[in-house]
Amino acid sequence: MGEILIGLALIALCLVVYLESGNYTSLTEMHLDPGSFPTLIAALLTFLSLILIIGKVVELRKRKPATKPKKSLKEFYTEYRLVLLTVLLFIVYIFLMQFIGFVVTTILFIIGAGVLIGSRKKKDLIIISSVAVIVTLSTYFFFENVLYIRFPSGIFF
Amino acid sequence: MLDLLVLGIAEIFQLRILIIIMIGVIVGILAGLIPGFTVAMAIVLTLPLTFGMDPVAGVSAMIGVFVGGMSGGLITAALLGIPGTPSSVATTFDAYPMTQNGEPGKALSIGVWASFLSSIISFIILVSIAPQISRFALMMGPWEMFSLIVVALTIIASVTGESVVKGLIAGLFGILIATVGADPISGIARFSFDLTVLRAGIPFLVVLIGMFAISRLLVSLETTEMNKDADNRAKDKLKNVKFVLKPIKTLITVLKKPGTLIGSSAIGSIIGAIPGAGGSIANIVAYDQAKKWSKNPEKFGTGCEEGVIASEAGNNSTVGGDLIPTVALGIPGSAVTAVLLSALMVHGITPGPLLITNEPNVVGGIFFAFLVASFWMLFAQFLGMRFFMKVTQVPVHILIPVILVLCVIGTFVLNNRFTDLYILLAMGLIGYLFTKYKFSLAPAIIGVILGPIAEVNLRRAVMADPDWTLFLTRPISLIFLILAALSIFFTIWQSYKTNHRIKKMEQVE
Numbered sequence: 127m128g129e130i131l132i133g134l135a136l137i138a139l140c141l142v143v144y145l146e147s148g149n150y151t152s153l154t155e156m157h158l159d160p161g162s163f164p165t166l167i168a169a170l171l172t173f174l175s176l177i178l179i180i181g182k183v184v185e186l187r188k189r190k191p192a193t194k195p196k197k198s199l200k201e202f203y204t205e206y207r208l209v210l211l212t213v214l215l216f217i218v219y220i221f222l223m224q225f226i227g228f229v230v231t232t233i234l235f236i237i238g239a240g241v242l243i244g245s246r247k248k249k250d251l252i253i254i255s256s257v258a259v260i261v262t263l264s265t266y267f268f269f270e271n272v273l274y275i276r277f278p279s280g281i282f283f
Numbered sequence: 284m285l286d287l288l289v290l291g292i293a294e295i296f297q298l299r300i301l302i303i304i305m306i307g308v309i310v311g312i313l314a315g316l317i318p319g320f321t322v323a324m325a326i327v328l329t330l331p332l333t334f335g336m337d338p339v340a341g342v343s344a345m346i347g348v349f350v351g352g353m354s355g356g357l358i359t360a361a362l363l364g365i366p367g368t369p370s371s372v373a374t375t376f377d378a379y380p381m382t383q384n385g386e387p388g389k390a391l392s393i394g395v396w397a398s399f400l401s402s403i404i405s406f407i408i409l410v411s412i413a414p415q416i417s418r419f420a421l422m423m424g425p426w427e428m429f430s431l432i433v434v435a436l437t438i439i440a441s442v443t444g445e446s447v448v449k450g451l452i453a454g455l456f457g458i459l460i461a462t463v464g465a466d467p468i469s470g471i472a473r474f475s476f477d478l479t480v481l482r483a484g485i486p487f488l489v490v491l492i493g494m495f496a497i498s499r500l501l502v503s504l505e506t507t508e509m510n511k512d513a514d515n516r517a518k519d520k521l522k523n524v525k526f527v528l529k530p531i532k533t534l535i536t537v538l539k540k541p542g543t544l545i546g547s548s549a550i551g552s553i554i555g556a557i558p559g560a561g562g563s564i565a566n567i568v569a570y571d572q573a574k575k576w577s578k579n580p581e582k583f584g585t586g587c588e589e590g591v592i593a594s595e596a597g598n599n600s601t602v603g604g605d606l607i608p609t610v611a612l613g614i615p616g617s618a619v620t621a622v623l624l625s626a627l628m629v630h631g632i633t634p635g636p637l638l639i640t641n642e643p644n645v646v647g648g649i650f651f652a653f654l655v656a657s658f659w660m661l662f663a664q665f666l667g668m669r670f671f672m673k674v675t676q677v678p679v680h681i682l683i684p685v686i687l688v689l690c691v692i693g694t695f696v697l698n699n700r701f702t703d704l705y706i707l708l709a710m711g712l713i714g715y716l717f718t719k720y721k722f723s724l725a726p727a728i729i730g731v732i733l734g735p736i737a738e739v740n741l742r743r744a745v746m747a748d749p750d751w752t753l754f755l756t757r758p759i760s761l762i763f764l765i766l767a768a769l770s771i772f773f774t775i776w777q778s779y780k781t782n783h784r785i786k787k788m789e790q791v792e
Binding site for chain 1: 335458505509678680681683691692695708712715734
């Protein structure tokens with residue numbers, strides 16, 4: 127099922143590429159203009175996505191008497207709980223970084239993700255907190271002073 | 284060839300660079316050792332650290348990580364029967380039984396020697412073949428370059444992943460990602476949809492970090508994976524094996540099997556040179572071939588020396604093989620060499636057939652760094668193995684957040700652009716979906732790096748002569764295109780054959 131959705135998404139992407147590719151001005155009539163190579167690739171990709179979708183639909187039809195019991199939403203949640211929560215935390219981390227600054231958000235993210243994934247014992251909490259501080263500060267100072275990278279500073283640092 | 288090596292020696296034999304390579308090797312061994320931390324991830328994360336160095340030093344550091352990583356998987360494979368990286372799956376077949384028979388030290392030492400000697404053999408193959416190929420490649424025009432990229436991509440698509448269709452889809456998707464941003468010939472911004480995020484294009488390294496590091500970390504967070512990992516760790520604690528390494532004795536053992544060693548190294552080098560096929564395939568193929576050619580194949584799997592030699596020689600010699608197309612043609616065979624090439628590009632060096640002529644010191648440096656890294660690997664493994672063992676104990680809940688942060692830093696350091704982090708997240712999620720539905724990521728990555736080169740060459744070819752049939756009438760180009768078609772048909776035919784056989788078996792039942 128997932129493959130069909132991915133195939134459809136890819137075809138949609140290709141449609142966008144077709145529509146967008148027509149807009150670029152070509153320098154001369156003879157040569158390929160900026161839109162032609164993407165159009166060619168998109169055409170091939172559409173063709174292959176169609177093959178994939180058709181193949182999967184045929185396969186699903188053949189297996190119509192559903193031998194596989196449908197996975198319940200609860201099972202899905204237990205399997206992917208950590209993945210979903212970590213991604214969510216990661217999004218919040220990136221988003222907040224521009225406002226609060228690199229150092230603070232990174233320390234909080236490492237501790238937060240560590241607690242989320244691992245245990246909540248006091249000893250582990252101390253270890254993960256010290257790891258968070260050491261990793262963050264050492265990378266921060268290394269890149270700021272050796273490679274002169276400016277990290278987002280935000281309100282604190 | 285010799286002048287290249289002399290230049291290389293001059294570049295590498297400085298204390299600073301020797302130390303850099305040593306650190307790289309140790310980092311690589313650790314990355315290969317820690318389950319869930321892959322060599323590709325380690326290389327991707329080393330890259331930002333090398334921006335401040337000169338090109339040769341930076342590339343040497345990464346080669347160190349590459350060589351170390353290929354041999355790092357050996358330790359867990361031999362002692363615990365768990366491959367630390369996909370490249371050491373076949374190593375578990377014989378090295379682990381050898382440990383169970385009470386000879387862990389022997390298994391490890393043989394593995395280290397096989398890794399080292401096979402690296403040397405693949406180094407010789409690399410140094411003697413790469414310059415010849417690049418000389419040949421200099422005669423190729425844009426038609427041939429375009430066809431070469433077509434064949435490279437189709438081969439990658441057919442050797443990796445579940446099916447050719449999925450592989451090709453991944454490859455084309457990668458090419459499309461690379462078309463975002465400025466058009467390589469006229470400079471018009473394409474597919475940016477007036478978003479600031481996309482105007483500068485999607486940087487290759489961000490795609491790589493997202494697809495190879497973030498998505499891999501997300502996979503290891505699934506409950507099934509977490510439980511598997513916990514099981515392995517429980518096993519880990521039970522097996523506090525004591526072992527004595529016997530460097531001299533096992534060297535003789537390995538040298539007594541020259542056929543297995545050289546054969547497996549040659550197989551590894553050839554497989555490494557094929558785009559897309561790397562250590563994980565070479566490891567198994569070399570083991571399989573050694574079993575076929577052996578006088579007593581029934582001993583394989585019970586802890587026999589030849590099995591350990593073949594599997595470890597197979598995966599380590601892919602490094603030299605992988606560097607052949609990378610250096611000679613500018614076409615990376617794996618994610619790791621793709622990073623290597625992009626490191627060169629960051630330093631303003633254009634990879635391609637001209638690389639050996641234009642930058643002989645860099646190429647010589649790459650060659651010689653590979654040799655030095657092999658020696659460091661040997662020393663580091665024999666002297667530091669006991670210490671490395673302890674590192675597998677790093678708990679997941681520390682490892683994953685820290686690597687995620689390193690990914691963010693790596694992305695940020697690349698262009699100092701905050702918006703790249705959103706692209707990183709998107710690529711991580713796309714990569715995760717791809718892995719979930721068994722689209723292999725290697726073609727997508729190689730597509731991203733080769734797409735622009737393919738486009739430039741295609742357009743140059745049409746500019747020089749708008750006749751399309753030239754792709755088919757120029758002999759070398761034609762051969763490449765035929766190879767591309769053959770690789771697709773061969774894979775389809777093979778999967779049809781296996782399907783057919785499965786159906787027949789079902790009917791019999």
